[in-house]
Each structure stands twice: as C-alpha cells, then as structure tokens.
Amino acid sequence: MRPTISRLLQATRCLQHENPLGLPKTGTIPRFQRGLPTKRPIQNVKKVIAVSSAKGGVGKSTIAANLSLSLARLGLRTGILDTDIYGPSIPTLFSLTSHQPSLTSSSQLIPLTAYGVQTMSLGYLTPSSSSALIWRGPMLLKAIQQLLHSVAWSPSLDILVLDLPPGTGDIQLSITQQIVLDGAVVVTTPHILAVQDAVKGMDMFDRVEVPILGLVQNMSLFRCPHCHGETAVFGGEEGVRQVCKERGVELLGDVPLHPNIGEDASRGRPTVVAEPESDRARVFMDVARAVARKVGLEV
Ligand SMILES: Nc1ncnc2c1ncn2[C@@H]1O[C@H](COP(=O)(O)OP(=O)(O)O)[C@@H](O)[C@H]1O
Ligand SMILES: [Mg+2]
Numbered sequence: 121m122r123p124t125i126s127r128l129l130q131a132t133r134c135l136q137h138e139n140p141l142g143l144p145k146t147g148t149i150p151r152f153q154r155g156l157p158t159k160r161p162i163q164n165v166k167k168v169i170a171v172s173s174a175k176g177g178v179g180k181s182t183i184a185a186n187l188s189l190s191l192a193r194l195g196l197r198t199g200i201l202d203t204d205i206y207g208p209s210i211p212t213l214f215s216l217t218s219h220q221p222s223l224t225s226s227s228q229l230i231p232l233t234a235y236g237v238q239t240m241s242l243g244y245l246t247p248s249s250s251s252a253l254i255w256r257g258p259m260l261l262k263a264i265q266q267l268l269h270s271v272a273w274s275p276s277l278d279i280l281v282l283d284l285p286p287g288t289g290d291i292q293l294s295i296t297q298q299i300v301l302d303g304a305v306v307v308t309t310p311h312i313l314a315v316q317d318a319v320k321g322m323d324m325f326d327r328v329e330v331p332i333l334g335l336v337q338n339m340s341l342f343r344c345p346h347c348h349g350e351t352a353v354f355g356g357e358e359g360v361r362q363v364c365k366e367r368g369v370e371l372l373g374d375v376p377l378h379p380n381i382g383e384d385a386s387r388g389r390p391t392v393v394a395e396p397e398s399d400r401a402r403v404f405m406d407v408a409r410a411v412a413r414k415v416g417l418e419v
Contacts, residue, residue, distance in 0.1 A: 140263035141245060143227045143270060161300045162268060164276040165199070167415045168299060169333065172325075173307040174317035176286035179338035180307045181209035182385050183375065184283040186401075187305070189392040190408030192236040194419040196278040199231060199238035203267060203295055204285040205260065208243030215388025220244055228272035235393050240271045261294050268299055278417055288324040296328040302415045303333040305372065305407075310340050311354035315363060322367060333414045334372035335364055336407060342377040353377050373407040376400065 162168055171184035181204070188200040202210035211217045214234040221244050222230045231238035242263070273280065282301075285291055304325045308318035318335065325332050337360045342351045357374070364371045375381070376399075384394035392401045412419045 139266070140259050141229075141242075141266045141270070143223065143229070143266065159298055159300060160269075162271075162273075162280060164273040165280045166277065167279045167302045167417060168282065169279065169411060169415060170282040170284050170296070170301055170304045170330070171307060172284040172292070172304050172321050173286060173314070174288050174321040174324075175308070175314050176207075178307050178309050178314050179375070180286065181213060181283050182381065182390070183305070183307050183336055183338060183404075183407075184281050185210065185213040185385070185390045186392045186404040187408055187411065188237050188281040189235055189390055190401075190404045191279055191281070191412060193392065193396070193405065194408055194412060196412065196417060196419065197275060198236070199240070199273050199277045199280045200283060201267065201271065201280060202239070202241035202243060202283045203264060203291075204283055205242050205263060205267075205291065206285060208241045210239050210241040210283060211243040212388060213385055213390055214239050216244070217388075224272045228270055230272055230274075238273060238277065240267070242267060260291065264291060264294055265298065268295065279412070279415070288320050292324060293328065296325070296330055301330045303331045303411070305333050305336055305411060306369075307336045307338055308360060309338055309354045310352065310357050310360055312359055314354070315359040318360075319363060319367075322363075322369070331414075332367075332369050333411055334370035335360060336373045336375065337371060338375045339377040340374050370410070372410050373403045375403050 171180055171187065173180045184200060188198050192198040200210060202208045216232050216234055216239065219232050221232055224230060229240060231240045284295065306318050306321050308314045322332055337357060339354055340352060340357055342353050378400055380395060381391050381400060384391050392404050395401055409419060
C-alpha cells in the first residue's frame with residue numbers, strides 16, 4: 121500500500137499518543153504499543169549495533185553511514201536506522217531527501233534502499249518544517265518504539281546499524297533498554313570535551329550491559345593539500361589512547377579530518393561510495409571488518 125503523504129504526516133498534526141508516526145491501523149494494535157517497553161529483538165535482523173557519542177557534531181552519522189556502506193561492501197545484508205528524531209541525517213547522507221517510504225499491508229514501514237543499504241529515518245516522514253521537535257515524554261518514546269519495531273526489513277538483515285542521537289538521556293536509554301543490542305561503537309574527536317563525553321557514553325552502555333565494540337576517533341589529523349603539513353586540529357590523540365587503555369577498549373579506527381568526507385556526505389554520496397579506493401574509505405572498511413568479527417559475522 122502506498123500511503124498518502126498527508127497520512128504519513130498525521131504524526132505531526134494529530135498527536136495520538138498511541139501512534140505518533142501516524143501509521144494507519146489495520147487489525148490489532150501490535151503488542152509493543154501497550155504498556156512499558158520490553159527488551160526484545162528487532163524482527164528480521166540478526167545483529168544490531170549502535171553508533172553513539174554523547175556529544176553532537178563529532179561525526180556520528182557520517183561514521184554510521186560509512187560503516188553501514190562498508191558492511192554492505194563486505195557482502196553483509198545491511199540496514200541503517202536513523203534514531204536521531206531531532207536531527208535526522210540519513211535522508212541527506214543517502215540522497216533520499218525527496219522520498220517517502222511505502223507501507224506493507226500490515227502497516228509496517230518499507231525501508232528505502234540506496235547503495236545496497238536499507239535505510240529508515242523519521243526524516244522520511246516529517247517535512248523539514250515539521251513540528252517533530254514538539255514531541256516530548258511519552259509521545260517521543262512511543263515514536264521511537266514505532267521506529268524500532270515497525271520497519272519491515274526485507275530481505276532480512278545480517279546487521280542493522282543504529283545512528284543514535286547525541287547524549288545519554290531518556291531517548292538513548294529508551295532505545296538501549298527496549299532492543300537487544302549486540303554492541304556499540306563510540307565516536308569521538310580527540311578534543312578533551314568530546315573524549316570526556318565519550319567516557320559518559322561508555323558508562324551508559326556499561327550500565328545497560330551493552331558490549332562496547334570499540335572507539336572510533338574522528339577528525340583527528342588534517343593534511344594540508346597545499347603545504348602537505350599535518351595539523352591535529354582537535355589536539356593530539358593521547359586522550360583517546362589513554363581512555364582505550366584504561367577501559368580495555370579497542371581503537372577501531374582513526375578517521376582524518378578531510379574536506380571530501382564532509383562534502384561527499386552533504387552530496388549524499390558518503391566516502392565509501394564516492395571514493396571507495398581512498399585511504400579514508402579503507403579506514404571505514406577496516407572498522408567494518410572489526411565490527412563484523414566482534415559481533416560474530418563472517419566476512
Ligand atoms: N572526518 C571528517 N572530515 C571532515 N568533515 C567531517 C568528518 N566527519 C564528519 N564531518 C562533518 O562534520 C559535521 C558533523 O558530522 P555528523 O556526522 O553530522 O555528526 P553527528 O552525527 O555526530 O552530529 C558534518 O558536517 C560532517 O560532514
Ligand atoms: Mg547525527
């Protein structure tokens with residue numbers, strides 16, 4: 121069934137607590153829409169990993185997108201779910217801003233596929249001028265529940281990457297407590313403020329007993345294309361290495377600060393698609409191999 125846009129946008133107009141995404145109801149209301157959330161697996165998905173950072177703007181979505189594309193390139197059936205309700209980036213990163221998902225006959229959202237990766241984002245359901253930001257409390261948590269459990273991943277996925285919103289508050293806890301997560305990748309820049317927040321993020325995953333697969337350091341070295349000199353824009357990497365050592369966590373990758381990474385992302389062709397043979401793409405591929413191995417997927 122192809123829903124009309126107006127029906128999909130019901131979410132923002134008629135704020136029904138039981139159905140924030142405004143998915144048309146057919147038959148019975150799924151169990152997850154009643155009572156408290158319970159931790160349960162996402163249907164049709166073997167492994168679920170979260171890409172997280174307590175701080176915003178450190179490159180979480182950029183890393184999550186490139187990681188999912190790398191996993192797909194390794195031959196895994198891969199999906200990415202954008203759970204950043206307030207600042208969804210996946211539609212832009214996958215060049216899908218003008219697309220809307222269809223619904224199955226049982227009112228499940230059908231993911232949009234780009235570059236071999238199945239994607240779902242609240243950004244597909246709400247226009248940029250929408251009032252999604254007014255969602256709070258129970259309404260917000262219901263919307264996340266629906267996003268987590270109302271997507272028809274098909275064909276079934278080997279691995280689903282969750283792009284988490286920044287922070288360690290209600291939303292992140294709600295997500296980590298209501299699905300079975302196989303691990304988390306924590307993203308940070310070398311800057312002390314980001315590293316401090318990354319530690320908070322790791323504490324959160326420890327509390328909810330989600331294994332930390334490792335840290336990715338982003339925007340570390342900048343190599344000047346003119347003088348070829350190198351600058352550690354956000355400071356040296358001692359802080360990140362120290363945290364890894366103290367917490368017994370692996371440094372999965374070190375992504376340089378490079379203008380192409382930002383530009384390719386804004387054009388909807390992330391690095392792994394735009395420059396698959398570059399050193400930068402190789403870092404993402406290495407991270408993907410490590411992640412796949414750690415969650416027990418053969419590549
Ligand atoms: N390694 C990088 N080099 C250059 N720009 C980057 C890099 N990583 C991320 N960016 C840019 O930094 C900004 C924030 O990245 P984003 O992935 O949206 O962060 P977050 O999801 O953590 O808020 C974006 O403009 C993105 O294109
Ligand atoms: Mg983001």
